[in-house]
Amino acid sequence: MRFHPALQILIWCVLVAFMQRLELSLLVGVAGVMLLMGWLLAGKKMLQLLRRTRWIMLSLLAIYAYSTPGQPLLEMLGAWSPVREGLVDGATQLLRLLAALSSLAILLDRLHRLELISGLYSLFAPLGLLGLSRERCAIRLALTLHYAEVAMLRGHSRWQDALQGLFEPHTEGVHPIALPLHRMAGRDVLMAVLLGLCALGLVLR
Helix, strand or coil, rough: CCCCCHHHHHHHHHHHHHHHHHHHHHEEEEEEHHHHHHHHHHHHHHHHHHHHHHHHHHHHHHHHCCCCCCCCCCHHHHHHHHHHHHHHHHHHHHHHHHHHHHHHHHHHCCCCCCHHHHHHHHHHHHHHHHHHCHHHHHHHHHHHHHHHHHHHHHHCCHHHHHHHHHHHCCCCCCCCCCCHHHHHHHHHHHHHHHHHHHHHHHCCC
C-alpha cells in the first residue's frame, strides 16, 4: 500500500518533529529502530546520506562538546577538555539527526525524484493564497535537485574540485518537466487527518 507522495513527505516531517520531543532514553530506542529500518529498506541510500553528512555530524558533536557550560571530561586538559553535558547534548542531537537521515533515506528510496517534486507541488498549494506560483517553485526545486545530483555523481576527489564544478556552466538543452499528479484516496485523507491531530498534539504539548 502506497500513500500519496505529499502524505509520505508529511509523515516524515511529523516523525522528525516527534523525535525532537523525545528524551534521550526513548530516543535511543527510536533511533535504533529507524537505523535498522533504513538499513533494511534503503541501505544504499542511507549510507550515501551518512557519508555525505559525516563532517556535519562530527562538527555538531564538537560544537556541543566545547561550547556547552558544564563539567570538563578530562580535568588535566583544563579549558581544552570537552564538557560532559555538552557531549550528552551533542550525542542527543546526533541521534536525532541519524534517525532523521535514516527515515529520509527510506522516503527518497520509495519516491522517484519526480514523485517527490509532485508531492511538494501538492504541499505548495497554499502558496497560491500569497500570490506565489507553486508551479515555478516546483520547477526550481526540481532543477536544484537535478544539478545537485549531477554534481555529486561526478565523484570529485577534492572538495575544491567539487566546489568549482558547481560554478561550471551547464550546456543541457531545454526540455519540459512532466510531473505525475496523484489524487488523494480515502486512506490518504484519513491519514492526513491523523497527522494533523499528531502535529497539533506536538504543538500543544
